Amino acid sequence: xxxxxxxxxxxxxxxxxxxxxxxxxxxxxxxxxxxxxxxxxxxxxxxxxxxxxxxxxxxxxxxxxxxxxxxxxxxxxxxxxxxxxxxxxxxxxxxxxxxxxxxxxxxxxxxxxxxxxxxxxxxxxxxxxxxxxxxxxxxxxxxxxxxxxxxxxxxxxxxxxxxxxxxxxxxxxxxxxxxxxxxxxxxxxxxxxxxxxxxxxxxxxxxxxxxxxxxxxxxxxxxxx
Numbered sequence: 001x002x003x004x005x006x007x008x009x010x011x012x013x014x015x016x017x018x019x020x021x022x023x024x025x026x027x028x029x030x031x032x033x034x035x036x037x038x039x040x041x042x043x044x045x046x047x048x049x050x051x052x053x054x055x056x057x058x059x060x061x062x063x064x065x066x067x068x069x070x071x072x073x074x075x076x077x078x079x080x081x082x083x084x085x086x087x088x089x090x091x092x093x094x095x096x097x098x099x100x101x102x103x104x105x106x107x108x109x110x111x112x113x114x115x116x117x118x119x120x121x122x123x124x125x126x127x128x129x130x131x132x133x134x135x136x137x138x139x140x141x142x143x144x145x146x147x148x149x150x151x152x153x154x155x156x157x158x159x160x161x162x163x164x165x166x167x168x169x170x171x172x173x174x175x176x177x178x179x180x181x182x183x184x185x186x187x188x189x190x191x192x193x194x195x196x197x198x199x200x201x202x203x204x205x206x207x208x209x210x211x212x213x214x215x216x217x218x219x220x221x222x223x224x225x
Contacts, residue, residue, distance in 0.1 A: 024114025176202030
């Protein structure tokens with residue numbers, strides 16, 4: 001029963017993993033008055049507005065707003081008094097705007113959702129067939145969808161697989177194929193909570209966990225990088 005549930009969860013992680021239709025979503029934390037439209041007209045992005053990054057060449061960033069908040073009434077007179085020119089008009093949705101990368105620092109906006117990828121590592125493998133614990137390893141590259149602090153991910157590829165129970169002595173590793181799926185939550189400052197289920201294949205009939213499911217979970221361990 002448990003293995004059936006785990007198998008269903010793994011299949012769901014692969015099949016239901018969202019494919020990003022657009023770039024990552026972000027939200028402005030402050031009013032940013034440095035966006036240039038296609039006619040080079042300067043516009044302001046109101047605080048709380050959502051946008052996607054269409055392109056980032058390291059010097060300039062092209063963004064497209066998906067939601068634009070009303071501009072605060074206090075912004076216009078403050079801007080005019082400080083810059084000594086008429087305040088720019090707010091950005092509009094569905095249009096591309098260009099801004100110098102240095103004028104849009106990371107701390108002026110927050111990540112909302114988007115595509116995520118990297119390397120997946122697990123601290124140990126709890127073999128669901130007999131409850132034995134195997135050494136952790138790098139599972140391989142992963143791809144997923146991240147919403148704020150939570151990432152739903154799937155991984156498949158070449159990996160190093162321990163072929164001996166760590167309770168029995170030394171651990172020997174072999175190259176093999178691993179498929180895995182799971183969820184990882186970034187709590188902050190590198191601290192993660194996660195759970196991953198997977199299956200290993202090395203093509204060795206003497207390996208007792210060939211094509212059998214394992215489970216890994218933990219708090220504080222860096223699952224992704």
